Amino acid sequence: MGRMTRKLVATAFGAPREVLTVVDVELPTASVGTVTVDVRAAGLNPFDVKSVQGVMGEDPAKLPLQIGNECSGVVREAAAGTGPAVGDRVVVYPVSGAFAETVVAPAASVHTLPDTVDFDQAAGLLLAGVTAYDLVETLDITETDTVLVHGGAGAVGSIAVVLAVSRGAAVIATASPANHEAVRALGATPVDHHSVLLDAVRSAATTPVTAVIDTVGVDDAIDVSLELVEPGRIASIAAWGRAGDGITILDGSTDASKRHRRDAVQPLLAAAADGRIVIEVAGTSTFDDAADSFDALAGRHPRGKYILHP
Ligand SMILES: NC(=O)c1ccc[n+]([C@@H]2O[C@H](COP(=O)([O-])OP(=O)(O)OC[C@H]3O[C@@H](n4cnc5c(N)ncnc54)[C@H](OP(=O)(O)O)[C@@H]3O)[C@@H](O)[C@H]2O)c1
Incomplete structure (x- = not known):
């Protein structure tokens, strides 16, 4: 034995x-x-x-x-x-x-x-972190973007907010009201996902949304996203039923995703070490x-x- x-x-x-x-x-x-x-x-x-x-x-x-x-x-x-x-x-x-x-x-x-x-x-x-990193890399988020993050208080969503903000993007993030203060502290404008989402996002956005990161996968989140941007600017880790809409669904299986997730480990550890990610x-x-x-x-x-x- x-x-x-x-x-x-x-x-x-x-x-x-x-x-x-x-x-x-x-x-x-x-x-x-x-x-x-x-x-x-x-x-x-x-x-x-x-x-x-x-x-x-x-x-x-x-x-x-x-x-x-x-x-x-x-x-x-x-x-x-x-x-x-x-x-x-x-x-x-x-x-x-x-x-x-x-x-x-x-x-x-x-x-x-x-x-x-x-x-x-x-x-x-790391699991949430590399996934967030993959989402931000896949959409090639830059300072020219206004990003909508569905689930901005979640494990993946909150790190995606931090990474998008660190690239200079403006970020709007959906969350329950109890999490709005935390989302704001990450540098995003919170929006209640229990509200009429399209109206709430439009009134929160000072510049038009250019990319969407979805960590929730509910139809409302995807429908609203498709109203705001082309399907090619939407990446989701949860909307498995919506691949037919032309959005990118990430599960870590493509070569690009695998590379992003490998490359993410050291930057994530560095960010955790100096408190940029908590x-x-x-x-x-x-x-x-x-x-x-x-x-x-x-x-x-x-x-x-x-x-x-x-
Ligand atoms: N494909 C992949 O590679 C991959 C990798 C990791 C995770 N995932 C999947 O991604 C999802 C999120 O994972 P996680 O670890 O971040 O989970 P989590 O920490 O539980 O976060 C989920 C968040 O979703 C929010 N939420 C719930 N219902 C919502 C709605 N109707 N509209 C908007 N937001 C809503 C919640 O926000 P409030 O509490 O503020 O309401 C919660 O913070 C899971 O389904 C997980 O299986 C996929």
Whole structure:
């Protein structure tokens, strides 16, 4: 029997509270191309919730389902001379099965963590961050743009706002009223998505909207966007049913998206290190009570990331 680790998995597809369980599993064998990391925190994302619920498919061959794609921790074992050394603080992304006490990750996914970024922040930064970066790069946002961000208080949307503002663009962002102050603090003009959206955006925009970043995917958001700009200036990570409208739907699978997301990691860590990007934590839970965080993220939830601790 090899080395063991505790891991959060789903034994079936369904309600997190019914299918999540913590198991002891054998750690994969470490090799020259891998780094073994003792996990201190792992970031929960909507993808994890949907995967467990079966929204992304219900292939029984995938059970028990490995969950979690990002975590932070301390290097326990690494090949000498390449990348992080034993004892270094690191963030790990992308990695599959991140909800574990220990992960064995490809060396290319293990990034040195700046001292000023704590483990919880780091664990919630990269999946949302690289996605935001991909959206902004794909649309080639510049200081000539006025950008509408749907979901500007969300994990991806809030980082997209920061990145677009840092490029000099004017930004209008939809959010619930409770999040308007936070959106304003990021440098965007907030608009309530519960209002008549087209009217609200038009009255908030001092210059015509030239590009749309959608992180929500609801039809209203896409319909309003198509009223404002050509489909080629709309990029979404959530409007899967609307590809036929000619908008760009990003899932990280194209060569360009993969490049954007790889290129994003170091700038995001630098921005987190000097406070240009701040990851808020909405809640934490242990693996044993992880269903609380899954259920919270699945519903209407406060701003910020849910972070799991082994
Ligand atoms: N394709 C990809 O590569 C990729 C990558 C990452 C995430 N995603 C997807 O992107 C989506 C967002 O992820 P996330 O991590 O940013 O989630 P999140 O942190 O939960 O943020 C979602 C935001 O959506 C807002 N919202 C909810 N209903 C809305 C509506 N009707 N109109 C406008 N805004 C609304 C909420 O804002 P308020 O609270 O202010 O109402 C919330 O802040 C998820 O569906 C996720 O699966 C896709």
